[in-house]
Amino acid sequence: MPEIKREEVLHVANNLARLELSDDEVERLQYELGRIMEYFLELQKIDTRDVDITSHVLPMTNVLRDDQPGECLSQEDALSNAPDKIEGFFRVPRILEE
């Protein structure tokens, strides 16, 4: 089984997914991600040089809609799952300006 380093789990969790993990969780994920990688290594053995990336499992193209405006959620509904809100806005921790 390929080894997933502790730092790799922390990089993905903290920097990319913004998740805070306990030490136990990090350890468990090292194991689980290792298993997943192992499975992917198995898949890697197949020669896919002439195969296009599958982005969608259905053989469909051009699924489009007409430019017709429809119903929206009410402001109250839109904000109903927000952990923090103020005067009709979602409130989020300070964002550093780009």
Place this chain on the structure above:
Amino acid sequence: MSWQPCVGLEVHVQLSTDSKMFCACPAEFGGEPNTRCCPVCLGLPGSLPVPNQEAIEHVLRTGLALNCQVAERCRFARKNYLYPDLAKNYQISQYDEPLTQDGYIDLDVNGQPVHIRIRRAHLEEDTGKNIHLLDGCSVVDYNRSGVPLMEVVTEPDFTSADEVRVYLTELRRILRYIGVSDADMEKGQMRCEPTVNLRNLQTDEATPKTEIKNLNSIRSVYEAVRYEIARQLRALETDEPLVQETRRWDETARQTVSMRRKETADDYMYFPDPDLVPLEPSSDWVADIRASIAELPTARRRRFVEEYGLPEYDASVLTEEKAVADYFEAVAAASGDPKAASNWVMTEVLRYLNEEGVTVDRFPLSPECVAELIALTADGTLSATIAREVFARACRDGRSPRQIVEQDGLAQISDTSELAKLVDEAIAANPKAVEDFRAGKEKALGAIVGHIMRTTKGQANPQLVNDLLRQKLSAS
């Protein structure tokens, strides 16, 4: 050593659609915060995006107008980033499979032909709006989130700020002509981020690229690019180090200032969006769109010069906006006199639009009305001055020029016996001017003509008055 500026442009354009890119929320600007949102544009789990056909056609239309190749097959991609202006944590965009690519545009920059290659025109979604509060928090309004946004990218082919200015003006004109956007930079409908560096033509050495942000008019893009080219040239001369960075245009100080250095390359982890099926624009569909593109401004400008014999300048003023060009052509056709039509549209019509702050579709006179004025001037019924007065009255109360001439008694006095009487009166009333004229002062004639024009409120045919007056004064 000769260093040549290399400028590339990324232009984002808000497309004119009624609904958003992937959901049916209205795309209209404004509204109370978070009232134009649904599960799709709020990124709620289980919601599925469906692309807006009109937005896709707008991009195809733009790509074709910019001589691009249309992809036979393309996909949307997820651009992943953590910033709360999009609720999904990714933006739906296009990556290695844009809808259209490899085009070009030919410009006339101060009389010189300039060829700019277009790398691509693709489709993505706009983000929500972050507002930073003083208490250290930020708030987000997702009304704009998911509004269709087109990105038009050029190759780094511009070698001066002038070329950039001409390109943006022409691009805006084209986008308006083909009806894909109003492309008003001041309103944020068109946003531009230039990338600037210098290349040594002998050694092929190049300075690091800087990207300029915060530009909200064509004028500021022009000034920022000019400033940045000069700044980099100066840095080379004085051996100051140049770095790859993003710089912000400071509108007040009129200079670019460093914003941040890129410590690491952005990793957006692009991958094809599994929620969306591929697009395969059929050749019939593309042909229909190509056929729907009206004559583009450059071609129309050229045709106005050749077909109507207008001066370059007049042709460019008249073709600046499609609706104005259409209006002019309607007047030219109705009057059969393109020169006069051009004069009327360029002076009176455009002045009215300017003063009233309206577009030509709100202009009160029909092209036939203006043609009637041209006819009434051509046959001598109206002098140029009175014709302008009739124009003003028609704009005010909607009567036709002929009605106004009859009801208000504004026809030009061309009747010789009537004019002769007026001339006699004027001679009698201006003995001093008469004496001066006879003593050889040509200018004195003006005072007598002025007297007649005043008493007839400008209705006397000035040419006839002049002739009669000279006759009378030299005869006696």
